[in-house]
Amino acid sequence: MSLSQAVRPGAGAPAASVAGVIDAWLGRCIEFVAAVLIVFEVALLFSGVVARYALHHPIVWSDELAGSVFLWLGMLGAVIALRRGEHLAFNALSQRVSPRAQVLFQAVVLAVVFATLCLLLKPAYDYVEDETFAVLPNLGVPSSWRVLGIAVGVVLMLATVLLQAVSRGNFRATASGAAIVLVLGLVLWQLAGPLARIGNLNLFVFFVLIVGAAIVIGVPIGFAFGLATLTYLACTTSTPLSVVVNRLDQGMSQPLLLAIPMFIFLGLLIEVTGFARTIIALLASLMGFVRGGLYYVLLVAMLLVSGISGSKVADMAAVAPGLFPEMRRRGAKDGDLTALLASSAAMADTIPPSIVLITLGSVTGMSIASLFSAGILPALVLTVALGVVTFVRTRDDTPPEDARPDWSKIRKALLPALPAIALPFVIRWAVVEGVATATEVSTIGIVYALVVGILLYRPVQWKRFYPALVETAVLSGAILFVIGTATGMAWSLTQSGFSSQLAKAMTALSGNAAGFLAITIIVFVLLGNILEGIPAILLFAPLLLPVSHAFGINDLHYAMVVVIAMSIGLFAPPFGIGFYAACAIGKVAPDEVIGHMWRYLGALIVGLIAVAAVPWFSTAFIH
Structure with missing residues (x-):
């Protein structure tokens, strides 16, 4: 069940009809603004790259402006995703109950989303007021102009929920859902003292x-995280709820995350400009005679592009596409x-230049160059494990039509595909040579794809350009909103003292090095699943690394x-953000993916056990 299923206009109701028209008009306006913001970004x-590298006159305020626009883009994308029902959600249960129960589930989901946004509204306003006293140093404007995007996004999402609730036209179900959420909220408030x-x-x-x-009932993941964090702070602490908005801001405003919409757009542009058509023709001719050949291509492609953007989501x-x-x-x-x-993204998190390894090195003092080599x-090892599972899974597939490679077809497909194949090498060259940062490098790919597409891969499907921009905003908003609310949840867990308590418990339970590594695997799979990758590293790696010394475990190995382990948890259901991001990018409902995930996750676990059991895999290239 998506939110869009809960908002179909009632039959012939005038209010529903008017609300539907207003909702559609508002949606088109927001989509247009979001598309313009992407083009502007x-x-x-790209102008920043040209000014710095070619003209040697960097634009000092470009990063501040890009970050400000990015926050607005993320929140507007979240609004569009809410309107379209494309926020990341788990719908397996809601699709298996009776139609009458589905209607009630939909109403409850709508009410939960509305309640979460109401809880965010006043803190978002307070946060904007607080930021009026801060000034962006290079732009010279109040920081409130930047964070106003959060408040505007919350207001627009509230308007969307109200308009769609009216459009649905089922007053009884809507009232029932609201009543259930209200009663549960009052019960929770009464239990605040004991809790x-x-x-x-x-x-x-x-x-x-x-x-x-x-x-489980289908509430979008980001709203579930946000509701839990807001109610936890409201019921058990005296912390102002504006802290949650601050964490939302910090989570969504990480400079590296700007690579997400840029690489999402690049991925869509690859198809629009004809790059995908020529690359697929070559890959099909190269691997067409192998059962499941394109599965192996996917594995190798993820291995090659990993680390270019610094974001697993951007890699996917x-x-x-x-x-x-x-x-x-x-x-x-x-x-x-x-x-x-999702599994191939998880396997490649240690390929340099991995942002996770950079983060780990920065918080533990370990050599980043050594981490890259390790x-x-x-x-x-993990690639081989996934390759074995792929081989076993595809060996009973229908044999390909070609029994051996057709070299004439390969030669014919190779020449037009060369400019497209050069794209990842151009991107990696730009990063390695310092031409562009991991955030900026995607724009080089976008410009390259446009130029080559216009000159060589004609005709470019320009009518798909605007929908690609809107799709970029939707996917980015859905993903960034989850990251933002997950950051708030991680902060709450840290402030509770849970992280230090966990470190002490792990030390007490470990009898030897093998036991400590086993506990580490279990704990970081769970933490990666709940907290998101980098927060898990930031919270627990500095605490546990000294403990590993007591067991004689090599730092790089650990x-x-x-x-x-963290990466496997990040891409594992039911809570892994990476898993839901993969579902969003693949445009597949999470419940359709879960049944297939376990075989690949099993292979990754086997590979992880091999890495844990054989330190040489991590230290072979270290002198």
Whole structure:
């Protein structure tokens, strides 16, 4: 069940009809503004590269302006995703109940989203007021202009929910859903005193029971995280709720995350300009005689592009649009494709220049160059594990029409594909040579794709350009909103003291090095699943690395185990943000993917155990 299913206009109701018209008009306006912001971001970032590298006169205010526009883009994208029902959500249960129960579930979901936004409204306004006293140093304007995007986004999402609730025209179901949420909220408020007195046991109530129940009935993941964090702080602490908006801002405004919409757009542009068509023709001719050949292409492609953008989401967005259409045409199942995409993103988190490794090195004092060298073999071990599963899974597939490679077809496909194949090498060259940052480099790819597409791969499908911009905003907003609310949840867990308590418990339970590594794997898979990757690293790696010294575990070896375990958790259901991001990029419902995920996650776990058991995989290239 998506939110859009809960908002169909009532039959012939005048109010519903008017609300539907207003909702459609408002949606078109927001989509247009979001599309303009994406074009502006591309132009601004690319201009910054040209000014700095070619003209040697950097634009000092470009990063501040890009970051400000990015926050607005993320919130407007979240509004569009809410209107379209494309926020990341788990719908398996809601689709298996009776039609009458589905209507009630939809109403409850609508009410939960509305309640979360209401709880955010006043804190968002307070946060804007607080930021009026801060000034962006290079632009010289109040920071409130930047964070106003959060408040505007919350207001627009509230308007969207109200308009769509009226459009649905089912007053009884809407009232029932609102009543259920209101009663539960009052009960929780009455229990605030006892919950505060039981200490950190209340974390189970808010971050397991409430989050789990909300996700199970189909509440979008970001709103489930946000509701749990807001109610936890309101019921058990004296912390002002504007802190949640601050964490939302910090989570969505990380400079590296700007790579997400840029690479999503680049991935869509690859298909619009004809790059995908020529690359797929070559790959099909190269691997067409192998059963499941394009599955292996997907694995290798993720291995090659990993680390270019610094974001796993951006890596997936760059690869999937080019490969998925052809794989689907050849009979691949949507759920299986998306499961392999998520798993291949998880396997490649140690490939340099990985932002996770950079983060780990910065918070622990470990050599980033050594971490880069240590990460190569573990990634290859996981690739082999996934390759074995792919081989077993596809060996019973229908044999390809060609029994051996057709070299004449390969030569014919190679020449037109060369400019397209050069794209990832151009991007990586720009990063390695310092021409552009990981955030900016996607714009070089976008400009390259446009120029080559116009000159060589004609005709360019310009009518798909605007929809690609809107789709970029939708995917970016859905993903960034989850990251923002997950950052708030991670902050709450940190402030509760849970992280230090966990470190002490792990030390007490570990009998030897093997036991400590086993506990580390379990804990970081769970933390990666709940907290999102980098917050998990920031919270726990500095605490646990000194403990590993007591067991004689090599720092680099332990770092690889931590990063891989965290990454597996990040891409594992039911809470892993990366899993839902892969579903969004693949445009597949999460419940269609879960059944296929377990075989690939099992392979990753086997590979992780091998890396943990054999330190040489992590230290082979270290002198």
